[in-house]
Amino acid sequence: MKLAQVLFSQGFGARRECEGLIVSGHVALGGEVVDDPFIDVEPEGLIFSVRGEAWTYHEKALLVMNKPRGHECSQKPKHHPSVYSLLPAPLRRRDVQSVGRLDEDTTGLLLFTDDGALIHRLTSPKRHVPKVYEVGCKHPVSAEQVERLLAGVKLVDDPATVRAANAEATGERPDGLHGLRLTLTDGKYHQVKRMLAAVSNRVEALHRSAFGAFVLPANLAPGQWRWLSPDDARAVADQKLC
Numbered sequence: 001m002k003l004a005q006v007l008f009s010q011g012f013g014a015r016r017e018c019e020g021l022i023v024s025g026h027v028a029l030g031g032e033v034v035d036d037p038f039i040d041v042e043p044e045g046l047i048f049s050v051r052g053e054a055w056t057y058h059e060k061a062l063l064v065m066n067k068p069r070g071h072e073c074s075q076k077p078k079h080h081p082s083v084y085s086l087l088p089a090p091l092r093r094r095d096v097q098s099v100g101r102l103d104e105d106t107t108g109l110l111l112f113t114d115d116g117a118l119i120h121r122l123t124s125p126k127r128h129v130p131k132v133y134e135v136g137c138k139h140p141v142s143a144e145q146v147e148r149l150l151a152g153v154k155l156v157d158d159p160a161t162v163r164a165a166n167a168e169a170t171g172e173r174p175d176g177l178h179g180l181r182l183t184l185t186d187g188k189y190h191q192v193k194r195m196l197a198a199v200s201n202r203v204e205a206l207h208r209s210a211f212g213a214f215v216l217p218a219n220l221a222p223g224q225w226r227w228l229s230p231d232d233a234r235a236v237a238d239q240k241l242c
């Protein structure tokens with residue numbers, strides 16, 4: 001693949017802009033500036049730098065963010081900054097999209113990709129990909145509430161019954177809230193909050209810790225993101241319960 005085409009495919013601008021970056025000496029391979037936009041390179045595994053910042057070629061982008069509170073999963077946020085503002089410009093230009101959405105006040109595991117087919121597979125209701133949530137509840141979580149969440153509850157304005165694939169009270173948390181670990185295989189709007197409301201409890205804090213068999217990396221601080229390795233990517237698509 002031509003070097004300019006590599007940059008174009010990775011979100012560094014229009015073809016002409018990518019050629020310009022190379023001709024003006026802003027692109028290096030193996031530490032050496034390369035100023036010919038049309039040299040052939042093997043893209044797979046290619047590490048290149050643009051204005052001193054190192055990038056690895058990814059045919060498709062797949063990344064994970066530890067979503068911080070106070071950010072909306074929308075390209076056009078209404079009340080808070082967008083999660084997309086936390087991504088570097090080339091990824092935004094590649095048009096990565098979040099895989100589903102988390103509420104503004106929810107934290108934790110949020111995937112992004114520019115692979116439309118993958119988004120469809122991971123969000124399709126038919127696939128039942130399990131998502132694990134750590135819920136901070138206002139009231140103690142009773143055994144009866146856990147049983148009802150597992151048996152299925154009706155949400156306001158929705159005739160279908162929704163049930164948790166797994167639910168486990170985890171006791172009082174350091175923040176004084178009452179812990180519940182909930183695994184859901186569908187993704188209805190505000191589902192965790194509405195399910196807890198249906199059993200007369202209330203969500204005060206919500207964090208997603210796993211998606212499929214992929215667990216949010218412990219060393220990823222709120223607001224940070226990183227690429228997924230091929231093993232991580234397999235775990236995302238793996239539908240075994242975590």
Ligand code: URA
Nearest residue numbers: 103106190191192193
């Ligand atoms: N359920 C909710 O209520 N909110 C989220 O952000 C995710 C799941």
